[in-house]
Amino acid sequence: MKALVLAGGSGTRFWPVSRRQRPKQLLSLEGGPSLLQATVDRLQPLVDPSQVWVCTTVKLSAQVRQQLPLVPEEQVLAEPAGRNTAPAIGWSLHSMPADERDDVVLILPADHRIEDREAFLETLETAERIAREDDRVMTLGVQPTRPDTGYGYLELGPLIEPETGLRQVVQYKEKPDQATADRFVESGDYLWNAGIFLFRAGRLLELLQVHQPDLAQGLGEIEQRPDRIVELYPRLPSISIDFGVMEHLDEVFTLPLDCGWSDLGSWEALAEILPRDENGNVTKGDVVSIDCHGSVLFADAGTVAALGVDGLVIVKTGDAVLVVPKDRTQEIRKIVAALEDRGLTRLL
Amino acid sequence: MKALVLAGGSGTRFWPVSRRQRPKQLLSLEGGPSLLQATVDRLQPLVDPSQVWVCTTVKLSAQVRQQLPLVPEEQVLAEPAGRNTAPAIGWSLHSMPADERDDVVLILPADHRIEDREAFLETLETAERIAREDDRVMTLGVQPTRPDTGYGYLELGPLIEPETGLRQVVQYKEKPDQATADRFVESGDYLWNAGIFLFRAGRLLELLQVHQPDLAQGLGEIEQRPDRIVELYPRLPSISIDFGVMEHLDEVFTLPLDCGWSDLGSWEALAEILPRDENGNVTKGDVVSIDCHGSVLFADAGTVAALGVDGLVIVKTGDAVLVVPKDRTQEIRKIVAALEDRGLTRLL
Secondary structure (H helix, E strand, C coil): CEEEEECCCCCCCCCCCCECCECHHHCCCCCCCCHHHHHHHCCCCCCCHHHEEEEEEHHHHHHHHHHCCCCCHHHEEEECCCCCHHHHHHHHHHHCCHHHCCCEEEEEECCCEECCHHHHHHHHHHHHHHHHHCCCCEEEEECCCCCCCCCCEEEEEEEEECCCCEEEEEEEECCCCHHHHHHHHHHCCEEEEEEEEEEEHHHHHHHHHHHCHHHHHHHHHHHHCHHHHHHHHHHCCCCCHHHHCHHHCCCCEEEEECCCEECCCCHHHHHHHCCCCCCCCEEEEEEEEECCECCEEEEEEEEEEEECCECEEEEECCCEEEEEEHHHHHHHHHHHHHHHHCCCHHHC | CEEEEECCCCCCCCCCCCECCECHHHCCCCCCCCHHHHHHHCCCCCCCHHHEEEEEEHHHHHHHHHHCCCCCHHHEEEECCCCCHHHHHHHHHHHCCHHHCCCEEEEEECCCEECCHHHHHHHHHHHHHHHHHHCCCEEEEECCCCCCCCCCEEEEEEEEECCCCEEEEEEEECCCCHHHHHHHHHHCCEEEEEEEEEEEHHHHHHHHHHHCHHHHHHHHHHHHCHHHHHHHHHHCCCCCHHHHCHHHCCCCEEEEECCCEECCCCHHHHHHHCCCCCCCCEEEEEEEEECCECCEEEEEEEEEEEECCECEEEEECCCEEEEEEHHHHHHHHHHHHHHHHCCCHHHC
16 A cells, blocks of 8 residues: 655644744654654554655655655655645646556545554555455544534445444535534534545546546646646646545545544644643643643743743744633634734744 | 942842843833933933942943943942842942042932933932931932832821921831721822932941941951952841831931832833733734733744733743733742752743
């Protein structure tokens, strides 16, 4: 099996630690390897680093190569521009050797966290077998642990294989409201959409041809004229693989992943995972806290000193500090937008 | 008139901006000149810089000289050790030319803020005349603007000179509780003790002789053997001028100062003085605030970004950030103590 790691993201949710030049997937938010490194590491022995492809952006490619010395350099693909996941996946599949298109490819994001590696690999192995033997398009949905309104959901059909848990995906559901999320999770018939797919490379290229002919044609042009990629790539239609392909298919299959998955979508989400002190604080780096409760105190450089604060996220880098209540970390983008408005690009 | 500026303080209340090597008096908390520079500047034309003496510590003397280029270098006195105000004043008076001991000396702290310079100078001028003509020991008390429990108070006797407001100090009162402070301020018979004094140099040396004979003797030894100051100075009794001399005197006189005085005793006190934005925030430096209210956002280096915080003090330097509720800034010393315990002396 090959793996294609999608590592082109450039979110703002971990600002000020994450920056355009150093987005979340390149960070070591818990200490140790970066999320990208952990993503590649945990695939072994199922996928050897020599079989890993990474799709990232021109800006990030040098850092990605540096972080992944075991992945062959030419397999770190650098998009000239971000055009969402369908072009990234299509282009990456085109970049793989044409005579290996019968291989199953695992597509996965570079910036998720998985606690139970054994469970993850076991599910992957089963999914690979199904994708290979039955030529099925597989997506792995995450067994929901709470009625979260921040994720898309996969609606499941009846059980096909009791021994593996294989089911068909009946429908993709956008992020629901709370009542709907409650209903989804209670029913047991929904999984979180985690953006993890498995299929034969050739199969997906055929499906792109059918459902995104413009994209397929653009990718063909790039294959003919790789020297013109900087001009051609930005013209590819910008569309996600879910919306552009998966939702059009009559048959997508899924296995439930139950492996302590988190997309680490915010400082608050990170805080849920990291160990806490006796006052419920999560601290990292050089932190002095006195009479603080339920806070995230994160010193990426220098010292964070806090006294008497409650439910705050405080993050210090060398050049900036962020202070925000834990339940408003979704609004960090407003700060990034304000910095951008004021031309403080060195902080972005 | 001569002036003696006491500039040896090393408080922690403006940490992390203030440090042992850069205490409050050397800082420019509002922008512009430092508190020390402002203290010397505002004495003109009443006291020319050539008539200014500064008593500071060995550690700080180079910075003090650099900040006050118009004050003769030899008039910046460097204590080998801090021994409180009575030794500092006594030693400084001894260091002045012996044939000028009939001059009136104004003693004042280096780290206070005065808004109405004209009013200040006018009161000083009157006080100097009284100290000189009547050889009186004068202290200037600040007209209270609120029943503050953070200051000592001077209890006043009956009015002596209606045209100047001259009154005798009946008693020194330590920091009162709230009910007492209310009563003090309501009565109109109390002033805040601001640590500002005027007297003939010779007069104070006589009083030291009477009330602090050990100190007077120690100072005499230092005058005889200035080469041994490093050994002798630390042996001087450590005592304040209030407690060691003023409270023993039968007659201390005062004029009320009404000049927008503040001792800038905390970040909260500084916030009271600085201009506020439409949400009641005080900001300095590179600050992005979104939906913040009643907070102090102070970027000494780098950027402070805050969203949705209320009543907080956030102070960032290059190497540290402090976050504390505005009404708990008195507890900053706990943080400094914790840093000391952990051996983080570079932050002190």
